[in-house]
Amino acid sequence: MLNKRFVDYDNMSLLTDLYELTMAQVYFEKGLNKTAVFNFFIRPTNKRNYFLFTGLDLLIDYLLNIKFTEEDLEFLRSTGKFKEDFLNYLKDFKFTGNLYAVDEGEIVFANEPIVQVEAPIIQAQIIETFLINTLQISILVGTKALRCYSVASDKILIDFGLRRAHGTDAGMIAARSSYIAGFSGTSNVLAGKIFGIPIYGTMAHSFVMAHESEEKAFENFASVYPENTIFLVDTYDTIEGVKNAIKVAKKKGIRIKGIRIDSGDLLALSREARKLLDINGFRDAIIFASGGINEYKIKELVDKKAPIDGYGVGTELVTSADLPYLDCAYKLVEYDGKPKMKLSTKKMTVPYKKQLYRVFKNEKILKDIVSHFDEHIEDGVKMLKLYIKDGELVRNTPSLHEIREKTLINFKTLPDTFKSITQHMTINPEISPRLIKITEDLRKSIKSGG
Amino acid sequence: MLNKRFVDYDNMSLLTDLYELTMAQVYFEKGLNKTAVFNFFIRPTNKRNYFLFTGLDLLIDYLLNIKFTEEDLEFLRSTGKFKEDFLNYLKDFKFTGNLYAVDEGEIVFANEPIVQVEAPIIQAQIIETFLINTLQISILVGTKALRCYSVASDKILIDFGLRRAHGTDAGMIAARSSYIAGFSGTSNVLAGKIFGIPIYGTMAHSFVMAHESEEKAFENFASVYPENTIFLVDTYDTIEGVKNAIKVAKKKGIRIKGIRIDSGDLLALSREARKLLDINGFRDAIIFASGGINEYKIKELVDKKAPIDGYGVGTELVTSADLPYLDCAYKLVEYDGKPKMKLSTKKMTVPYKKQLYRVFKNEKILKDIVSHFDEHIEDGVKMLKLYIKDGELVRNTPSLHEIREKTLINFKTLPDTFKSITQHMTINPEISPRLIKITEDLRKSIKSGG
Numbered sequence: 001m002l003n004k005r006f007v008d009y010d011n012m013s014l015l016t017d018l019y020e021l022t023m024a025q026v027y028f029e030k031g032l033n034k035t036a037v038f039n040f041f042i043r044p045t046n047k048r049n050y051f052l053f054t055g056l057d058l059l060i061d062y063l064l065n066i067k068f069t070e071e072d073l074e075f076l077r078s079t080g081k082f083k084e085d086f087l088n089y090l091k092d093f094k095f096t097g098n099l100y101a102v103d104e105g106e107i108v109f110a111n112e113p114i115v116q117v118e119a120p121i122i123q124a125q126i127i128e129t130f131l132i133n134t135l136q137i138s139i140l141v142g143t144k145a146l147r148c149y150s151v152a153s154d155k156i157l158i159d160f161g162l163r164r165a166h167g168t169d170a171g172m173i174a175a176r177s178s179y180i181a182g183f184s185g186t187s188n189v190l191a192g193k194i195f196g197i198p199i200y201g202t203m204a205h206s207f208v209m210a211h212e213s214e215e216k217a218f219e220n221f222a223s224v225y226p227e228n229t230i231f232l233v234d235t236y237d238t239i240e241g242v243k244n245a246i247k248v249a250k251k252k253g254i255r256i257k258g259i260r261i262d263s264g265d266l267l268a269l270s271r272e273a274r275k276l277l278d279i280n281g282f283r284d285a286i287i288f289a290s291g292g293i294n295e296y297k298i299k300e301l302v303d304k305k306a307p308i309d310g311y312g313v314g315t316e317l318v319t320s321a322d323l324p325y326l327d328c329a330y331k332l333v334e335y336d337g338k339p340k341m342k343l344s345t346k347k348m349t350v351p352y353k354k355q356l357y358r359v360f361k362n363e364k365i366l367k368d369i370v371s372h373f374d375e376h377i378e379d380g381v382k383m384l385k386l387y388i389k390d391g392e393l394v395r396n397t398p399s400l401h402e403i404r405e406k407t408l409i410n411f412k413t414l415p416d417t418f419k420s421i422t423q424h425m426t427i428n429p430e431i432s433p434r435l436i437k438i439t440e441d442l443r444k445s446i447k448s449g450g
Numbered sequence: 451m452l453n454k455r456f457v458d459y460d461n462m463s464l465l466t467d468l469y470e471l472t473m474a475q476v477y478f479e480k481g482l483n484k485t486a487v488f489n490f491f492i493r494p495t496n497k498r499n500y501f502l503f504t505g506l507d508l509l510i511d512y513l514l515n516i517k518f519t520e521e522d523l524e525f526l527r528s529t530g531k532f533k534e535d536f537l538n539y540l541k542d543f544k545f546t547g548n549l550y551a552v553d554e555g556e557i558v559f560a561n562e563p564i565v566q567v568e569a570p571i572i573q574a575q576i577i578e579t580f581l582i583n584t585l586q587i588s589i590l591v592g593t594k595a596l597r598c599y600s601v602a603s604d605k606i607l608i609d610f611g612l613r614r615a616h617g618t619d620a621g622m623i624a625a626r627s628s629y630i631a632g633f634s635g636t637s638n639v640l641a642g643k644i645f646g647i648p649i650y651g652t653m654a655h656s657f658v659m660a661h662e663s664e665e666k667a668f669e670n671f672a673s674v675y676p677e678n679t680i681f682l683v684d685t686y687d688t689i690e691g692v693k694n695a696i697k698v699a700k701k702k703g704i705r706i707k708g709i710r711i712d713s714g715d716l717l718a719l720s721r722e723a724r725k726l727l728d729i730n731g732f733r734d735a736i737i738f739a740s741g742g743i744n745e746y747k748i749k750e751l752v753d754k755k756a757p758i759d760g761y762g763v764g765t766e767l768v769t770s771a772d773l774p775y776l777d778c779a780y781k782l783v784e785y786d787g788k789p790k791m792k793l794s795t796k797k798m799t800v801p802y803k804k805q806l807y808r809v810f811k812n813e814k815i816l817k818d819i820v821s822h823f824d825e826h827i828e829d830g831v832k833m834l835k836l837y838i839k840d841g842e843l844v845r846n847t848p849s850l851h852e853i854r855e856k857t858l859i860n861f862k863t864l865p866d867t868f869k870s871i872t873q874h875m876t877i878n879p880e881i882s883p884r885l886i887k888i889t890e891d892l893r894k895s896i897k898s899g900g
Contacts, residue, residue, distance in 0.1 A: 014640040015618055017610075018651030021639065026657070026674045036660065075643040081678075121660055132613040133621060140616075160467075163582040164775050166590075167619030168465055171583060189471065190464040193525040201468030206782035207476070209790045210486065210571055224476045228531075235792060236896075315775050324774035325614050325765050332656035340659045342685060 013068050013093070014075070016129040021076070024122040025086045034336035035097075036124045037353040040115035040135065042108075043327040046424045050414060051326075052146045052407065053114055054177040055138025056104045056387070057397050062130055063095045063388060095123050099388035102356065104398070105180055105407035106383065107414050109427045112368060113354045116384055121335065128330050134173070136326050137166075141174045144295070144320040145181035146411065147421050148313055151299035152182075156310030158200050159186040160290060161318030174318040180404050182411075187312070195400055202230040202260045202288065214241060218248040230258040230288060233273070238264055242273045246280045258286035258309070266297075267306045274307040286310060294321065295421050339442055350431060350439055356383040364415050371432035463518050463543070464525070466579040471526070474572040475536045483570045484786035485547075487803040488578070490565035490585065492558075493777040496874045500864060501776075502596045502857065503564055504627040505588025506554045506837070507847050512580055513545045513838060545573050549838035552806065554848075555630055555857035556833065557864050559877045562818060563804045566834055571785065578780050584623070586776050587616075591624045594745070594770040595631035596861065597871050598763055601749035602632075606760030608650050609636040610740060611768030624768040630854050632861075637762075645850055652680040652710045652738065664691060668698040680708040680738055683723070688714055692723045696730045708736035708759070716747075717756045724757040736760060744771065745871050789892055800881060800889055806833040814865050821882035 027033050042051055068076075068090040076082050076090070097119020108114050115135065117124050148157055159178045165171035175191030185198035192199035203221055211217035214236060222229045231248075233241025238261055249256045256277065261269050266289045277285045289301070290312035298311055315321065331349045332340045339351035353373040357380030359366045369377050387395045398406070417425055431439075477483050492501055518526075518540040526532050526540070547569020558564050565585065567574050598607055609628045615621035625641030635648035642649035653671055661667035664686060672679045681698075683691025688711055699706045706727065711719050716739045727735045739751070740762035748761055765771065781799045782790045789801035803823040807830030809816045819827050837845045848856070867875055881889075 012618075014643055015612070015621065016639055017612060017637040018639050018642075018649045019637065019653055020651075022651055022675065023653055023657045023671075026671050027660075029674050030670050032660070032670070036656075038656070072643070076639075079642070079649065081675075121656075125654070125656065129613045130618075133615060133618060136614060137616040137620075162465070162467060163579045164586060165583060166587040166616035166769070167623055168462075168580075168583060169617030169619040170587075171465065173617055187467040187469065189466055189468050189526075192468075192529070193464055193522070199468045199529065201470075201472055203469055203473055204575070205792055206486075206488070206571075206575065206790075207473045209782050209792065210477075210482070210785045220480050220482070221473075221476050224479050225472065225531075319616070319774040321774050324769040324771055332659050335660045340656075342655055342659060 012062055012130065013066050013126070014072050015133070016126055020125045020128060022081060023125055025082055027122050028086050028089055033120045033122050035118060036121035036332055037334035038117045038124050038128070038330050039113040039333050039349075039354060040117075040131065040330045041113050041328065042110050042139070043329065044110040044426070045323060045327065047323045048143055049418045049420065049424060049426045050107050050109060050143070051139050052142035052177070052181055053102050053106045053108050053139060054104050054142035054180050054403075055135045055173065056101050056115075058134045058138065058173070059115070059131055060099070060387060060393065060397060062134070063099060063127065064393060066093070066095055066127065068093050093123075093126075094391060095119065095127065095388070096391040097123055097388070098386060098390065100384040101387055102383045103385060103406070105403040105410055107365070107410050109368060109429060111370075112356055112429050113370060113384065114356070116354065118353065132328060132330055136328055137170055137173050138177050139328075140320045140323070140326055141318060142177035142181050144317055144323075145178035145183055145313075146407070147295040148298055148311075148317065149182035150411070150419050151295050151302060151421060152311065153302050155298070155302065155308065156288075157183045158310065158312050159183055159188065159317060160312035160314035162186075162188040164315040165318040170318060176400065178313075178317060179400060180407050182404070182408055183313075197400065203232045205232065205235045205262075208232060208235040215244045215248060218244055219252065222248055222252055222254055226252070226254045228257055229254075230260050230286075231256065232260045232262065234261050234263050238269050239272055239276070242276050246276065246282065249282065250280070256282045256285040258288050260288040260290060260312070262291040266301060266308065267304055270306045270308045288312065290314065292316065299421065339438070341439070341442060341446070350435065351442060352435065352438065354384070354435075356429070357381060358383050360413065363413060365413050365427065368427060368429040369432055370429045370435065372435050372438070375432055375434055377432065462512055462580065463516050463576070464522050465583075466576055470575045470578060472531060473575055475532055477572050478536050478539055483572050485568060486571035486574045486782055487784035488567045488574050488780050489563040489783050489799075489804060490567075490581065490780045491563050491778065492560050492589070493779065494560040494876070495773060495777065497773045498593055499868045499870065499874060499876045500557050500559060500593070501589050502592035502627070502631055503552050503556045503558050503589060504554050504592035504630050504853075505585045505623065506551050506565075508584045508588065508623070509565075509581055510549070510837060510843065510847060512584070513549060513577065514843060516543070516545055516577065518543050543573075543576075544841060545569065545577065545838070546841040547573055547838070548836060548840065550834040550836055552833045553835060553856070555853040555860055557815070557860050559818060559879060561820075562806055562879050563820060563834065564806070566804060568803065582778060582780055586778055587620055587623050588627050589778075590770045590773070590776055591768060592627035592631050594767055594773075595628035595633055595763075596857070597745040598748055598761075598767065599632035600861070600869050601745050601752060601871060602761065603752050605748070605752065605758065606738075607633045608760065608762050609633055609638065609767060610762035610764035612636075612638040614765040615768040620768060626850065628763075628767060629850060630857050632854070632858055633763075647850065653682045655682065655685045655712075658682060658685040665694045665698060668694055669702065672698055672702055672704055676702070676704045678707055679704075680710050680736075681706065682710045682712065684711050684713050688719045689722055689726070692726050696726065696732065699732065700730070706732045706735040708738050710738040710740060710762070712741040716758065717751060717754055720756045720758045738762065740764065742766065749871065789888070791889070791892060791896070800885065801892060802885065802888065804834070804885075806879070807831060808833050810863065813863060815863050815877065818877060818879040819882055820879045820885065822885050822888070825882055825884055827882065
């Protein structure tokens, strides 16, 4: 579970849209707090063939801890929008519903119910904003990271994005999601502490510049970290930088753990650097590349057999720059036992509490099927698991390391045709015949005003 | 000042890249902790003509509070990368340097030193990651919001983005920065509490769907908020929705504060809705639009005179979707009194501690001039103000409301030609002749190995 000090849980209940609370007051006053079922799903985009589901543990932590403090209630009172009866109700508020979700580290597709909340509607609404907020950025970065992993062959990938993430929380989530997606670690020290992710770092241009010479900078760093220095070689001239690293290592009789190149023609420079390192006996020194890296650049460099052993991926990863948001939604599908659907033509939703089944063939995903929750699909594996029952955690959340291992196994079940980072080809889940039939019947009855 | 409960300050010191701390240990061991000057600036992009500087108060709060707790030090010790002497040094760590910055709410341009840190280099490095992290998202969203404001004429703008922001911190910062940029408020309740920003909300589709009919949903909401209901009319059919809102208001004898349209052809639907509201005597009812809104859509609707009184701007605002990150940097320009510059051709930096001057003509910005800190520029207004001196706050930070007022006044000083949201035209700061001369001399001396 997440260390509670990462965010201030006392305050998280107010991290919601005002209308969630005003609607809640209406439900409360009108005695309409019946059980609702909401589905969270991602709408299709031609920029992603699949998504990596991450962020569930953060959501669970929120659901198990949400409460309104006296200070929160005082603020709500001060707005003049809430009555004492309702504020009293919030005083004892806790999440008492059910949470179904696919496991973290599963590969999922658009239009699939990947999280399902079943709770008194006041609760199900109040949690909506945080649920979308935390899942969206988690899935967004996890998916981007997995795309990097998918083309990186056996290269090391490190999250370097903290400084360019959208705020502190995004920086933490980016480290977490990218680690799940096969990255080896992060530069983010707090993510190391909170999540136990391996942390990595080299040196900055400013470090080299603060010294009277590059050579002196390298000497100083290497004398403090003799076994562990990755020399940043491109502050002034990359090839001269490599030569200085070699010079210092020979002079001090130490190994070169590696060099980092942060600019320029990475293919040409890495080849030249490799040659220099090898002929000087530093065959074990790794070459690390950074600066504007994304999955497209990694693929190009890997395809051209650049002698680069690892990549630091920053801005493009943490902002998911080519797709900076997911069109995702959290929709009411049942209320008080009755199916619910929206009719607006473009955004029609499928009603009823659901199950998501996956069918495998030869250990590959053959198809996904969205069914009514009570249906049984032959040969299908149930993807939605019950994590929280009546407000209590009933399924263990694996460690981050276990999720990461599971992710890499899951990724092997994705047919290769869907792994392309440039060609759009995805799996559309089937809707079970029974769910189609009862949805069609419902639509007719709504249209006829029934 | 920011309420401390928004983030956990005990932990913020570790929200940094590992290399900041390993470099710090080298500086510490080698006795190299001399005064450094760093400049924060934004590199040019053809997608923005100007930037709105926001986020300073968040940075100041961090600088005044940064410390390493026992728990933080224990974690660092556990990594095996740090020695006891250095950990002891961190135990008493505080920021004792100077912070120069332009005021929040100033319009700034690429290549301008808008924040300048002068501090012992260990401090100046450790704070780098958070500084960039918090300023980037603040400026990014503030700028996007100001673009919306610039084309919105007198329409109301509300931040609806919390759920699609990249995590919790981004949601808070988006509310803050957009409010500074002329938005009237936010849906984010916590931002209301922490920052004192006005909060707004209507109702959700799920609220309408949870009732047996739209009419019943409207009745229930209006009976709890009789003076204050904005009816969401597009759950089933927008025009029928408007008619239902009118029906309910007449039946209950209440006013319609407004309606919200969240989908479809906003121009046609708002016209039709306006007609219906007017002929039924609801001339005061406002029409509010949401759903995929950005500055381009607002401009189109305003240009076509859509009878829309306000816009809820969400995803596109908080992710700055057409430019999801700024290429910004924090570069060493002086160390121990000596000027510093990087020579890599593409990313060359201008050395020396600086001042930024602005020259006005007829109350409009004529030009900006980057000078050496000690220079005096005739007719120029000094833009970099000393906020923190020797670790102490020496300049008052205005309230958010004051920053907002100042922003809208500042925006009037921007010549109209630069306000286009589609044509790229920007101000490049001049470098003062003296700064050019001493930079050129320095470059020659470095190149000649001097």
